[in-house]
Amino acid sequence: MNKPQVPDFLKNIRVILARPSHPGNIGSAARAMKTMGLTRLYLVEPKCFPDPEADTLASGAVDVLQHAVVVPTLAEALADVSVACALTSRRRELSTPLSTPRETAPELMARARDGEQVALVFGNETFGLSIDEVEQCNRLVTVPGNPDYFSLNLAMAVQVMTYELFSHSGVTVDYLKPEDRSATLAEVESFCQHLECALDDVGYLERRNGERLMRRMRTLFNRAGLLREEIDILRGFFKQAQRFADGSLPPRKKD
């Protein structure tokens, strides 16, 4: 199976970091974005940018940093945006709807697919988003987590939010799966019949509990999700055992 493509409309989703203090976090955020197929980064008043530490932590995502747009105000980064999500972990006395990344993701993806511009807005590492910044957004998004220790760092929050969006992109991990073929129910049944014969041939299948034993074996092998190749291996073993039992192979001498 071929590698899938990241959908083109993800370019309509931007990440905005408002007043980030540490260039390392900018780099880590860029890396997190790129792993999830996003490339458009806006920086509002970054303390140090560009910076070699940002490049180091971006790893293979230096291109995201090189194309980053630096602006003096959040308003400029949001000018052409129709849905702006303020990421926050504090209780806010605002009537803007609060939801989780998972609840919000389908709408954000649908809008991006329709060509609207969507923004994910993250605040300063220490202070988060100011009330002024939050009021420029029309959604509040909170990552669910431990209520007694909610200390998701900036790049981690970017990672979780972009992971959530990507998981609605339709890009699967199927291309990483080996091409083994699952056995059908008929193949499993035929395999179980072979097992029953082999157990009988070696004298293991006593009349009294044979039926119950085979019921357990059928349950086991139906549950196990047998692959064709595994059936072939086990059937080979059964055949060999049957050959010893019927004398068509002579007993093997141990050294």
Place this chain on the structure above:
Amino acid sequence: MNKPQVPDFLKNIRVILARPSHPGNIGSAARAMKTMGLTRLYLVEPKCFPDPEADTLASGAVDVLQHAVVVPTLAEALADVSVACALTSRRRELSTPLSTPRETAPELMARARDGEQVALVFGNETFGLSIDEVEQCNRLVTVPGNPDYFSLNLAMAVQVMTYELFSHSGVTVDYLKPEDRSATLAEVESFCQHLECALDDVGYLERRNGERLMRRMRTLFNRAGLLREEIDILRGFFKQAQRFADGSLPPRKKD
């Protein structure tokens, strides 16, 4: 609304880092775990541990490091575990089932709830998990992401996987929501009737298009998800405008 509690059965889920090279990553992983309510960390042959850099990056999660169990082999960390998930981003020629964190999470949570021990196994930063390590696990888990740049770092992978589990914990973010009350449909309708009167009183509601105009306004205010308090504010404004229109308030002089 009170803060919810992290469910107790999350203690049945452990994170195992196999041969981690950088103490900073151990600290970041501990922090990521704790934000998602997990506390049990196992370290297989860590290069440097304990280490001050791990403590620094753990931030408020130093307790997770202090209780971390250091073992010489993965087998020891897995001895009492029934489901072990190998986190991997490479194609593996193994017939172990491959799934995403989202697909796997419900089963893992159900088993932990039933008292079974569940492990999330992460490999070395550079080399990932060895084939020997993967074979000791009974699940393969891959975080979906950009097929052309899949470079999720160790702590980020821990964050995404533990976020995914936590999102199935039933702990919501409702306690962060303000206690505003949504207006009912009847309240919105009564508000729209008030709006219609006010528009009429100020002479804005022309006969010809009044019906169409009110249909648009009804659609808008039904869509907006009005809160009770917002209705009160707008009705206050309408009343004031009506008072000027009917002469019960004298025109205001500008300075």
